[in-house]
Amino acid sequence: MVDGEQVSPGVVCLGSGRRQERGGPEDAYALYDVHGWTVVVAGSLGAPWDGPDEINVRFTEIEAVDSVVDSDGITGEILRAIPLGDARKRIKAIKDEWRREQGHHDAVAARVETDEEWARFAREYVALVKEGQRHPIRHMAAMTGISRNTLSARVRRARERGFLEGPAGKPADRLGARAAEILREEAAQ
Template sequence: MTTSSGEELPEGWRLDGEQLIHEAELHGWKLTVVSWLDAPWDGPASLHIDPPDDPHARVDTDGITAELMRSISLAEIRRTAKELRACLGRSTDEATVAAVLQRVETDREYALMAREYVRLVRQGYRSPVTRLATAWGLSRNTISGRVRRARAMGFLDGSPGRPADRLTEKARRHLEGDDARDGERGGADGR
């Protein structure tokens, strides 16, 4: 099956109407993870673990164990689902930016990341770093380091010791051309 941009879905992934489904075998058990294409949240909508179709088939665990559950890479599943939603044109702006920001190296990428951070601060999230880490499938330490670096590079501004709550002129310059999208999203650029 292909996405709207003509790319093949990765092995184990398929579309079923408005659902993006990931299926895999996990130590002999069948794992099915369902994400809704139009969901307002980032993660899967459901996760099912079923035994093999043959009740006498051998499985490598003694039922559904904590070890079996820990072997499920939800971060990888979430990351792939978000990338596929973006390719299918069914993502929110946050998911689209997330696909771009798996690595933050250029000034523009720091400005994009800073804009998302400020948007969350302004929406009143108590821990915007945790929210970004969860949404982007990255560690909290990675996001925290990027936010500190963005502030040190002059992309974020705010009271010392408090979350940065506005973008700098430097960040806005790197985001020029995004003004129409910012207006649609509530003007998170601090103007």
């Protein structure tokens, strides 16, 4: 993914990065020229999804005025030509970098295999619940880039393995004895 590359016929990525507009939350964006129209595809950095949540299409190229006049404004063809797949990849890469900068990459491992990793995962989950997160899995997904389905399965497995405890049907609100013991041992080292 290189800025200035042709994504498809008539569509060029002009750049991507992070921005903050009008005092709002910071977001990741990708900027395209789509058949003479400037298109900004953006996604909020703090959103619990990786894809875009905003598309802005505007005319800016005076050289392409004839094609815009011929089309009589934004058409379905222009909208279909917006490279959402490419934008999603660029936005996800920017969000992953932002998450690492925020220190969220170490909190939850991409893969959880050892008992120590399960205990650390349980600790992070319980910390979110205790700080009042109403949707801890959704929040953890937003901060780590790990899918909600994967995290939900991990919580279920952590309960089964004795790393998490709590009322059935509610978020686990405390560490299981197994996790507590492993974390105590880690802290003592």
